[in-house]
Amino acid sequence: MSDGAGLAGGLACPVPLGATAHVLLGHGSGGKLSAALLRERFLPRFGNPALAALGDAAVLDPPAGRLVVSTDTFVVSPLEFPGGNIGTLAVHGTLNDLAMMGATPFALATGFVLEEGLPFAVLDRVLDSMAAAAQAAGVPIVTGDTKVVERGKADGMFVNTTGLGVQHDDFRPAPDRARPGDAVLVSGPIGRHGMAVMAVREGLAFETTITSDTACLVPLVAALRAACGDGVRVLRDPTRGGVATVLNELAQASGVGIVLDEQALPVPGAVGAACAVLGLDPLYVANEGILVALVAAEHADAALRTLRQHPLGVAATRIGTVADGPRGLVQMRTTIGGRRIVDQLPGDQLPRIC
Amino acid sequence: MKYLAEYRDPDLARALIARIKATATRPWVLMEVCGGQTHTIVRQGIDELIADQVEMIHGPGCPVCVTPLEQIDRALAVASRPEVIFTSFGDMLRVPGSHTDLFQVRARGGDVRIVYSPLDAVDLARRHPGREVVFFAVGFETTAPANAMAVWRAHQLGLTNFSVLVSHVTVPPAISAILESPDNRVQGFLAAGHVCTVMGWEEYEPLAARYRVPIVVTGFEPVDILEGIAMAVSQLEAGRHEVENQYVRSVRRDGNRPAQELITRVFQIVDRQWRGVGTIPASGLGLRPAFTAFDAEVKFDLKGIQAVEPAACRAGDVLRGRLKPFDCPAFGRECTPEHPLGAPMVSTEGACAAYYNYGRARLPVVNSA
Numbered sequence: 022m023s024d025g026a027g028l029a030g031g032l033a034c035p036v037p038l039g040a041t042a043h044v045l046l047g048h049g050s051g052g053k054l055s056a057a058l059l060r061e062r063f064l065p066r067f068g069n070p071a072l073a074a075l076g077d078a079a080v081l082d083p084p085a086g087r088l089v090v091s092t093d094t095f096v097v098s099p100l101e102f103p104g105g106n107i108g109t110l111a112v113h114g115t116l117n118d119l120a121m122m123g124a125t126p127f128a129l130a131t132g133f134v135l136e137e138g139l140p141f142a143v144l145d146r147v148l149d150s151m152a153a154a155a156q157a158a159g160v161p162i163v164t165g166d167t168k169v170v171e172r173g174k175a176d177g178m179f180v181n182t183t184g185l186g187v188q189h190d191d192f193r194p195a196p197d198r199a200r201p202g203d204a205v206l207v208s209g210p211i212g213r214h215g216m217a218v219m220a221v222r223e224g225l226a227f228e229t230t231i232t233s234d235t236a237c238l239v240p241l242v243a244a245l246r247a248a249c250g251d252g253v254r255v256l257r258d259p260t261r262g263g264v265a266t267v268l269n270e271l272a273q274a275s276g277v278g279i280v281l282d283e284q285a286l287p288v289p290g291a292v293g294a295a296c297a298v299l300g301l302d303p304l305y306v307a308n309e310g311i312l313v314a315l316v317a318a319e320h321a322d323a324a325l326r327t328l329r330q331h332p333l334g335v336a337a338t339r340i341g342t343v344a345d346g347p348r349g350l351v352q353m354r355t356t357i358g359g360r361r362i363v364d365q366l367p368g369d370q371l372p373r374i375c
Numbered sequence: 376m377k378y379l380a381e382y383r384d385p386d387l388a389r390a391l392i393a394r395i396k397a398t399a400t401r402p403w404v405l406m407e408v409c410g411g412q413t414h415t416i417v418r419q420g421i422d423e424l425i426a427d428q429v430e431m432i433h434g435p436g437c438p439v440c441v442t443p444l445e446q447i448d449r450a451l452a453v454a455s456r457p458e459v460i461f462t463s464f465g466d467m468l469r470v471p472g473s474h475t476d477l478f479q480v481r482a483r484g485g486d487v488r489i490v491y492s493p494l495d496a497v498d499l500a501r502r503h504p505g506r507e508v509v510f511f512a513v514g515f516e517t518t519a520p521a522n523a524m525a526v527w528r529a530h531q532l533g534l535t536n537f538s539v540l541v542s543h544v545t546v547p548p549a550i551s552a553i554l555e556s557p558d559n560r561v562q563g564f565l566a567a568g569h570v571c572t573v574m575g576w577e578e579y580e581p582l583a584a585r586y587r588v589p590i591v592v593t594g595f596e597p598v599d600i601l602e603g604i605a606m607a608v609s610q611l612e613a614g615r616h617e618v619e620n621q622y623v624r625s626v627r628r629d630g631n632r633p634a635q636e637l638i639t640r641v642f643q644i645v646d647r648q649w650r651g652v653g654t655i656p657a658s659g660l661g662l663r664p665a666f667t668a669f670d671a672e673v674k675f676d677l678k679g680i681q682a683v684e685p686a687a688c689r690a691g692d693v694l695r696g697r698l699k700p701f702d703c704p705a706f707g708r709e710c711t712p713e714h715p716l717g718a719p720m721v722s723t724e725g726a727c728a729a730y731y732n733y734g735r736a737r738l739p740v741v742n743s744a
Contacts, residue, residue, distance in 0.1 A: 086540070143403065166505075203642035223491060300466075302721060357597045359420020362734025367712040368469070 044139040047170025062145065063165065066152040067374055071128075086187030089108065089124035094181040100143060102221045104214075104233030107180055108147035110309055112154035113237045114260065114285035115184040120242040121256040121312065123194045124184055124186030129183045132166040136175035143177065151180075157235045160184075192246045198254040199275035204321035205341040206314045208334040209234065209242060211264050212292040215306035220295065223259045231291045236310030241333045248327040252320030255326040262366070264340075265304035265351065267313055268309060269365045273349040281341035281353045281363060301370045304363060315343060383594030389603035392424055398608050399428035404560045404609055406553070406696055408546060409515075409567035410437030410724025411595045417729040419597045421604075429604055432560070432696035432727075435549050435649065436567050438514040439466050439484045439722035440694060443648040445682035446542045447472040450511050453540065454485045454674045460503060462496040463511040465489045465710045466722045471715055473682050493525035493539075500529065500537035512539040517569040519543050519660055522632035523641035526669050528660070538671040541661055544647050546570050547578050548658035552698035553695060554586045561696060563591040563607040565600065571636075575630025587616045595621040641666055650683065650692030650718055690717035693726055699732040708732060 071079040082293045095111045110131065119126045128129040131151070135144070155162050199220065213234040219230060238258060245253050255275070259267040288296075288303045296303045310333065316324040321339065329333030351363040381387070407413055411479045413433045416422050422431045435441055451472045454461035468477040481487040486506075488705065490496050493510050497656070500508035512522040522539065529537040537592055547566060553559055567578055570591045583590045591604030591611035603621040610617060638660065647659025662670050672678055684690075692698035700706050700719070710716040712728055719725035723732075 061529050164531050223489075352734075355419040355597075356385050357392075357419055357421070357424070357601075359424050361418055361420050362732070364734060366732075368378065 030169075032042060038282065040326050043142055044135045044144065044169055046139060046171065048135070051093065053307050057348075058167065062148060063139070063167070063258040064374040066148045066164070067155070067162040069161040069163065072357060074166070079128070079130070079320060083185070084125075084127055084187050086125075086189050086297070089117040089119055089122050089186045089188045090183065091122070091186075092181065092183040094117060094179060096176065096179050097218060098176050098231070099148065099218070099221050100177045101272040102215055102218045102233055103126065103195055103231065105235040105309075106147050107150075107178065108151035109235050111152050111180040111182045112151050112158070113235050113309060116158055117238045117312070119186040120124045120239045120264065121194065121258055122186075122188060123192040123242070123246070123256070124188040125243075126158065126160045126184050126186040126239060128163045128185045129182055130164045131162055131180065133168070133181075134147070134175050134179040135167060135169045136177050137169055137172040139177050145352065147178070147180075149223075154237065158239055162237055192251055192253070194253050196255055196257070196271050196274035197276075199271055199277050199315045199343050200254065200256060200317070201277060201343050201345040202318045202320060203315045203343040204324070204339050205281070205343065206316060206328065206337060206339050207259075207267070207287065207309040207311055208238075208314070208328050209310065209336045209360045210287045210289045211259070211308055212288060212291070212296065212303035212306035213311040215263070216292050216295045216303075220282070231295065234308055234310035236333055238310065238312050238333065241312065241328065241331050244327050244331050245324060249316060249320040249324050252317040252325065253292060253314055254317060255315035256314075259308050259313050261307050263303070263305040264300070264308055265363045268351045268355055268363070268366055269349075271313075271315065272351050275343075276348045278346045278348060279341055279351045280344050281351065283353050283356045285338055285340045287336055287338045287340075305366055305370050319347075377380045380517070382594065382598040384598060387598045388601055390730050391598065395425050395601070395608055396426055396603050397604065398612055402428060402430060403562055403608055403611050404430045404432060404472060405563045405565060405604060406424045406432045406434045406561040406731065407473070407565040407593070407600070408434040408436040408550070409565075409570070409595075410440065410566065410722065411602055412565060412593065413437070413726050413729050414435050415595055415597060415600055417733045421597060421600060423576055429608065431670070432562075433693070433726035434695040434739070435568075435652065435698065436515060436546065437694075437722050437726070438544070440519065440718040440725045441544055441649045442467070442470070442513050442542045442688065442718065443517055443650045443682075444473060444684055448682045449672065449677040449680045450540055451475055451477065451480055452677060452680055453509055453671055454480045454487050455483075456507070456608070456675070458507050460486045460488060460506050461511070462488050462499065462508060462509045462670075464491075464513070465726075466547065467511055467513065469715070470718050470721045473590075479698045481715070493522050494528060497525050497528050497532070497534070497535050497537055499531060500534050500630045504536060506536060507674075508537050510537075510539045514690075515541045515543070515567070515570050516545055516638070517590055519568075519638045519642065520573060520631075523637045525635065526641050526666055529669060530666065535668070538669045538674050540641050540671040540677075541642075542647070543642065543656055543660035544649060545644075545660065547582060548655050549649070550582055550590075552652070552655050552658075554582075554588065556695065558697065561588070563589040563611055565590070565607065566590050566618075567592040568592060568599070570627055571622065571626045571630065575628050576618050576620060576626065583616050583618050586673055587736060590618045591614050592618070592620045592626050594625065614625070636710075649694070651688070653693050654690075664667040688717035690719050690727075700727040703727070717731050
């Protein structure tokens with residue numbers, strides 16, 4: 022995407038943006054520069070009737086069902102990484118949160134905090150990715166907001182997305198519905214997103230081919246729903262804190278234990294190697310394109326088959342079982358036959374010394 | 376990860392467990408020296424699987440854990456200075472000093488950065504000539520060559536804005552101190568594979584002979600550790616006390632000579648205080664006088680900072696193998712990874728954190744198979 026003025030894409034630009042290739046404070050003034058920014062960059066990409074009305078709010082006719090709302094704010098550094106950027110994350114993340122509640126998304130709202138000096142080239146790529154991700158999911162971005170803050174007060178850009186969806190009684194996965202005997206499934210390899218971002222951010226001195234797994238899980242959930250209906254008891258996307266953190270939360274919410282099989286964990290070779298070098302545990306590394314499903318025992322095989330038939334779930338695996346206790350505790354049978362607890366971490370994982 | 380899979384092979388592991396059980400005619404007490412080994416043992420549940428034959432006591436080889444409190448306080452003092460970029464390996468950041476930690480210094484405006492190599496810190500100094508870059512040089516013989524290299528590189532580049540806060544320690548004096556202790560129970564050691572990759576094992580031979588203990592240089596994967604334990608048990612049962620090498624894919628008897636020469640060029644042997652243990656003579660590395668210009672303690676006049684350990688923390692007893700972490704009255708109560716009283720609860724290699732995170736005290740009891 023080119024920078025500077027003249028990106029109108031057929032729309033007339035009443036105020037020249039000048040020679041700048043970067044976001045200026047004036048772009049957040051609410052004046053002509055703001056209007057031009059909106060017309061030049063946002064509307065052509067996100068264009069849809071609700072947004073084009075340019076009212077103070079979008080007016081929608083929601084589909085039938087129970088309304089489900091989720092909001093998430095994205096602060097990733099670097100803004101762009103192998104496999105995606107903050108824009109793809111912002112769309113996928115919120116759509117996935119809705120999908121994990123069994124909801125079918127129908128609209129997205131978004132808010133941007135842009136840092137003075139952000140190159141338009143970067144902004145354009147992020148907006149392109151958001152538009153593409155939203156379009157692929159068939160969910161329009163119906164309203165938005167942009168603010169600009171002084172240089173040094175934001176990390177390039179922060180993006181918030183809020184998603185709206187509808188849920189029906191025949192499919193209501195929820196964190197407190199796990200029962201003893203349920204199968205614990207993951208839909209794909211773990212640890213890719215976190216290690217892809219880390220490899221770029223930290224300028225790791227080894228070659229890595231890890232790409233983020235960022236993906237919209239809505240179609241995968243639709244397939245699960247068609248195959249197993251409400252036999253899918255719990256869905257979660259193991260983002261921040263990874264699979265281990267999510268399973269702890271689910272064990273606590275449902276008052277059950279969870280027993281994992283270390284040998285079954287699908288850790289890609291490159292992720293495992295990078296984690297080994299840095300002293301990190303892939304179980305706590307973020308994912309953006311896989312889900313954890315707790316499925317009633319009688320549906321476990323069908324669920325696994327369904328996941329594996331979908332392009333996003335070809336590496337789906339059963340990694341454990343829900344137990345009746347100890348309540349709130351996640352245990353692991355280790356590769357060599359020992360046991361340990363898989364706890365929540367007090368903070369971020371820290372790379373160790375040697 | 377083909378190079379790792381064979382050392383995590385469950386069949387090999389089971390065969391080694393069977394060998395240990397078949398060999399041991401009485402319970403033995405072994406110490407793994409290195410925190411990385413402690414981590415694997417507790418993480419994989421190795422200690423539970425062989426509990427009837429071998430009691431594993433966790434040694435002092437966690438570099439974060441043994442860095443003395445006053446050295447942490449000195450790090451915090453220098454990291455708070457506005458002109459300083461303070462660089463450190465990640466797991467030092469949460470270690471509590473007397474009043475605060477590096478994360479909190481950073482939150483209050485200190486420029487504290489995680490690096491993965493001390494050479495990255497040298498590079499920072501080169502790119503920020505107007506700032507003072509300080510690297511927290513901690514660790515055993517494993518990290519000493521890279522840290523020596525950083526000082527040497529800065530010296531070659533003629534950098535005047537780079538310095539290191541040194542708290543290096545060495546393994547053999549710690550093994551001596553443990554064996555000299557009147558209440559010592561340790562009958563054999565798993566020596567630290569990475570330390571020996573640098574130093575070799577010649578220096579352990581006099582220890583094995585003098586104290587009549589088997590010492591097995593051991594790696595870090597489950598199969599490595601089980602094989603090291605099996606070798607140590609075989610020696611004990613046979614009444615032998617030799618230095619053996621399990622970690623043959625990495626360690627040679629004379630170690631890595633160029634790395635040793637680099638250490639010797641930049642560092643000299645000094646008395647060093649170990650957190651919770653006290654001063655062990657000739658147990659550490661300090662900068663040679665020729666490199667005083669790179670000594671952060673001198674440059675920022677930090678020697679005056681002294682500290683007193685909190686009385687409730689019994690890290691010293693844990694680090695010397697006298698106390699299992701969950702037998703400490705503070706374990707899981709006043710002292711947790713969120714609010715650690717001492718360093719062993721902080722680092723992933725610390726025995727207390729390993730016990731806490733992998734839930735030794737909370738695992739339901741099962742009889743060993």
